Structure formats: structure tokens, C-alpha cells
């Protein structure tokens with residue numbers, strides 16, 4: 001009994017250090033995959049984001065950055081559609097590979113950044129993360145709720161179904177995975193499932209500051225949980241992120257996007273983030289592609305603590321300033 005007690009304490013300690021305190025090092029993982037939808041080009045997302053200077057930008061922050069390069073996804077000769085769903089086996093395989101890669105990056109103690117690729121990759125990314133950190137919470141920033149099923153999907157594409165797959169697949173395996181927040185258009189099913197959701201109208205009404213306050217309170221007030229941020233670049237207004245497959249007018253402003261990521265960074269709980277749906281082939285010009293990719297870099301860097309002035313957010317400096325203000 002005593003031995004079992006000690007062992008389980010030891011395992012608990014290991015588990016909690018794996019899933020907390022994760023700003024020591026960053027792992028970057030490219031996932032050049034596009035078969036969660038039918039348009040070509042989104043597999044070049046990781047290269048476009050790296051070419052826009054991601055690694056250099058992250059290196060200016062305070063911790064070591066490990067670029068693990070791109071996963072290599074094999075092409076399957078035979079991958080017949082399932083109902084309307086194209087490439088079901090390719091998506092399954094890619095996500096299995098990604099799940100393992102994300103899982104081992106998290107287990108090694110890195111805050112992990114997954115560069116997509118299309119948003120079907122969140123299935124594997126969240127699964128790999130959840131295996132290590134079963135009590136994670138998920139923040140989904142997107143112009144779409146991605147909660148279609150093969151029956152309800154207008155396109156059949158799996159990148160519009162990732163959240164549905166997570167709920168279905170993971171609810172038995174990872175029972176605690178009930179803490180979701182989606183920042184995206186309203187959907188009745190989200191309400192029915194008790195998933196908190198903020199639409200652009202909510203953001204207009206409440207302001208992004210209040211929206212993030214309520215979101216983080218909902219997810220973290222009872223318990224500090226590791227955060228999985230799944231950021232679809234199409235959440236940003238198409239004037240800022242034109243090179244993407246399913247743009248929607250009236251998206252987030254630059255400052256709203258950065259506010260979201262700053263607030264997530266400030267929790268100190270970001271554990272894994274996905275940055276998906278940058279499609280360099282769909283940009284109308286080279287400039288459109290560069291603008292989109294460099295916005296992706298800004299979003300990632302800000303999630304990892306880059307201040308608006310460029311350097312890391314100096315926590316101690318902020319504290320000191322506050323104290324001095326109090327003394328005055």
C-alpha cells in the first residue's frame with residue numbers, strides 16, 4: 001500500500017510538471033497536410049509561416065526553440081470517400097502520426113506549436129495533447145464552429161468536422177474533456193452540448209476584453225488547466241488574412257486577435273497551439289500571401305509572450321511598475 005501510495009504520488013508529480021510550467025521551451029512542428037478539404041495549397045502553410053520568420057521571432061523570446069521540421073505524410077493509393085467525406089483514411093492516418101508527435105513533444109516538456117495544414121489536423125493535435133494532459137481545456141478561434149458531422153456537413157470536408165470528432169471520439173477515452181470554448185459563429189448544437197461560444201456579434205456587444213475574461217473564467221476558475229488553443233487563420237478578417245480557403249467577411253480585427261492571444265499567454269497555461277488554414281496558393285498576390293503568413297507569425301509569437309513592442313512581456317518589470325505606482 002505504502003509503495004503504491006508513493007508511486008502514485010510520484011506519477012502525479014511527473015504528470016503535473018509535464019502539463020504545467022510549460023514556458024521553458026517551445027517545440028515547432030509542421031504538418032503539411034491538406035486532405036481535410038479539397039483545395040490544394042494549404043499543405044504549404046508550414047513553409048509560408050516559417051518563411052515569414054517564425055523561428056527568428058520566437059528566438060527573440062526568453063526560451064529555447066526547437067524546430068522539429070515537418071511531419072511526412074504518405075499518399076494513400078486507395079482512399080475512397082466515405083459517404084460524402086473525401087480522403088477519410090488519409091485524414092485518419094495523418095492525425096495518428098500527428099497525435100504521436102504532439103504527445104511526445106508535450107511529454108518532453110515543450111509548449112508545442114503545430115503549423116497546419118488544414119483544420120482536420122486538430123483532431124490529432126488535441127488527441128496527442130489530451131493523452132498527456134487529460135484535463136486540458138480547448139479554445140477554438142475560428143470563423144466556423146467545425147462541428148459538422150458527415151451527415152450535416154455541406155461539403156463533406158473533415159476540416160469542418162474536427163470538433164465533432166473530438167467530442168465523439170474522446171468523450172469516453174478522456175472523460176474530463178468537457179471543457180470547450182469556441183470563439184466562432186453561433187450554432188445551436190454548441191448550446192445543446194453546453195459548449196461556451198462567442199460570436200462576432202458578441203464581441204461587438206461585449207468587447208474582446210470582456211469576452212476573454214468570461215472565457216478564461218469559465219475554463220479556469222475552478223481549476224487551472226493546460227490550454228489547447230486551436231487558431232484557424234480564417235477567424236481573422238479576410239482583409240488581414242486573405243490567403244485561406246474559407247474566408248468569411250466581418251472577422252476579427254488585428255487587435256482583437258492579438259488581445260485573445262495575449263490574454264491566453266498571460267494565464268501561463270498555454271500548452272499546445274495549432275495555427276491552421278494558411279493557404280499560400282490561394283493568395284491573389286505575393287503580398288496577400290506574405291500578409292497572411294506574417295499575421296500567423298504575429299499570432300503565434302503573441303501567444304508565446306511577445307509584447308506589442310517586440311520583446312518578451314517582462315512579468316517582473318510589470319510587477320515592479322505596479323508597485324511603484326502604488327507607492328506614488
Ligand SMILES: NC(=[NH2+])NCCC[C@H](N)C(=O)O
Pocket residue numbers: 118119120144146148153154155156157159160161232234246277
Ligand atoms: N476549418 C475550416 N476552415 N472549416 C471550414 C468549414 C466550412 C463549412 N462549414 C464546412 O463544413 O465545410
Ligand SMILES: [Mn+2]
Pocket residue numbers: 142143144232234235246
Ligand atoms: Mn474556419
Ligand SMILES: [Mn+2]
Pocket residue numbers: 119142143144146159232
Ligand atoms: Mn477551422
